[in-house]
Amino acid sequence: MLLGYLRNTLYYTLFLILIVGSLPASSQGRKGNAGNDEPQQTHFKFKTIVIDAGHGGKDPGAHGAYSNEKTVALSIAKKLKVAINNEVSGVDVILTRSTDKFIELHKRADIANDNKANLFISIHCNSSPERVGTRRGVLLLVYGFHRKSEQMEALRENASIFIEKDYKKKYNGYGEDAAVNAIVLAAFQQRYRKQSIQFGNLLNTQLKVNNGRKSLGVREQGVLVLQQSGMPGLLIETGFINNPADEKYLNSAQGQADIVESILIAVRKYKASFE
Structure with missing residues (x-):
């Protein structure tokens, strides 16, 4: 007692x-x-960004007709690092993975936390239940709690933990003291909610206005990789990889360049807001 x-x-x-x-x-x-x-x-000095290419290695993520999420995410992440290094002065950019390697979700967050990142950007591709989907567009996720029916994207991305050993010990909500841990982590993340939404809104505008992309908006969902990172963060679903038109766009040099440019502009504006 x-x-x-x-x-x-x-x-x-x-x-x-x-x-x-x-x-x-x-x-x-x-x-x-x-x-x-x-x-x-x-x-405060905005000086470190961690870019996370979703999935990797034995975890391919979502599939399209001829490509998978892990490959598209890594390609965009690597190009984004180069763009930020070239265009934003005074900012160090770190990748959670630079090869086709499986990295546990909590270790991705650890990389961001250990490097005292000021912003965490996780790159992903969306997918709908159908083999050939009709849904298109981008979706931007910040960490938050909502009803299970509204958490489909988070549930899909969080499924990566089931590949890991001892996942119940590593993640809040999957082991002992889940309720108490949830209270503490919710308070911790609330500190960064406003900044995460701010960056999400900046990027959403760029994707819609500059790229003419359809957007599903900025939503709060229980994404574990964001839950465990102690800084503002955003998970970017860059498009529906099982939609033929989106898959073609996501795999094209122009499509990836457009996505990188929109994120770059949003990063610049976000950084400027602190200066």
Whole structure:
């Protein structure tokens, strides 16, 4: 009973710390010499982006008629790294994988956390249940909780964990203390929700206006790779790979260049918002 009490007290304390920490500096304030609230000085520098190519190795992801998600995602991710390195000064870009390699979801988040990334971008392709799909367009996911019926994209992307060993020990919601862990992680992620949606909206505009792409919008879903990363993050479903027109676009040099250019412009605008 005592151990349970101590554990719950610890979780509650963490919860309060994260909630207070999620407040903007201007709302926390500090007392000046005259006793008036003054905004705290901020010294934030946007300097690291982690790009995650979804799936890989033994996990191919979704399939089209002649291509798969892991290959398309890696190609776009590598081109995006080159573009950001060439066009955005003062920003270090790190790939979670640069080859056809399977990397567990929590390790992808660890790479971002260990490098103190300021933005996490996960590249994926969508798919509909039919063998040859009719749905088209992009979808942008930020981490959030919604009803199971609204979580289909998250459920598909999260299915990668079942390839991993001991997944119940690694992921919130799949093992012991799931409810308590969910509270702590929800508070932690709430800190970055606004920035994630901000970046998602910037990218959504670029994809629709610059590329003329159909968009399913920015949605909140329980994507595990975003849940475990301690920074603003976005999972980009670049198109429906089982739709013939989208598959052709996603595999074309022009299509990938368009996607990279839209993400690049969104990154520039997002970075500028802090400066």
